[in-house]
Amino acid sequence: MAEYMESLRVLAERFGRLEGVGKKTAMRMAFSVLELEDEEAQDFANAILAAKASIHLCPVCQNLTDREICSVCADETRDRSLVCVVTDARTALAMERVREFRGTYHVLHGVISPMNGITPEQLKIKELLARVGEGEISEVIVATNPTVEGEATAMYLSKLLRPLGVHVTRLAYGVPVGADLEYADEITLFRALEGRREL
């Protein structure tokens, strides 16, 4: 036991490939698997394969789905003239939880990030341009994160989309609901001031 057992090391290495899982967490999770019942471990392994096998990208919006076309794109009541561009499926889910948005989505699967070697070609941008090119879309809301990379991606999309004759908008900046102004950073406060609205 002076060194980790090989199969445990391999398992920890696999956990470590998941987003946001560091080396120590990965090893703790691998140990934790050993405490599962045999049947539970089997079910866990099967769940990985089942999720991979059943979930793919919606051919319309590139969101994750386990159907032929995702439930939003398949929903006749959604407004197809309005598309919300998000970086990943989790953001689309977060938007859905608001229950106010009745348009459709387009999932980029990342942001442009030269630092991490992610170029526009690796994102689902040409699929977005193709959708807009079909003429049904009148407004594209770019809901990338308010970070440097998110902003840069939004700018890039805006330059590509405007010539196609669609409105390109972004989410409002401001202080989050329930936040304490005392602790808000200057840039957020500045943006909140800039975007102030009549009461």
Next chain:
Amino acid sequence: MAEYMESLRVLAERFGRLEGVGKKTAMRMAFSVLELEDEEAQDFANAILAAKASIHLCPVCQNLTDREICSVCADETRDRSLVCVVTDARTALAMERVREFRGTYHVLHGVISPMNGITPEQLKIKELLARVGEGEISEVIVATNPTVEGEATAMYLSKLLRPLGVHVTRLAYGVPVGADLEYADEITLFRALEGRREL
């Protein structure tokens, strides 16, 4: 996508069964699995099954091992008269990293915790008593965590072991090396004072 896809939800639920993994982390990890290549996901599933299949408890010390008897128990140069009792395999690994301990281990697989329904019968205590009963062991170092439950478990073991004629010791309390005394809690400082040694 208004609701999570079933196979994704099942996978997240599986991740959530691992120690220290909350609901949000579990869902993030499940999403992360979807980003793996098919082959990687297959390897991940296989790694779970391989670890479970190859790792079991050492019949001597109850530590995890992928051999018949663990490498410490199988090592002829280790001192079999000295046993360090730890709560889990990870603590045994931490002790091994010190490289100074030349005795053997005994892994309890938990601490006594009435709050969590863990009774002494569920721990590897009778196996420890059986080992001590064989007469080869002269000292048992109880290295449970310095917490209420760890202390209670140490006391319980001590009461069982002393009548068998072995020395029962515990790790020294004190300020951790590199710590700032200013931020040490009172109990640790008190214990450090109590255990002070001549320079």
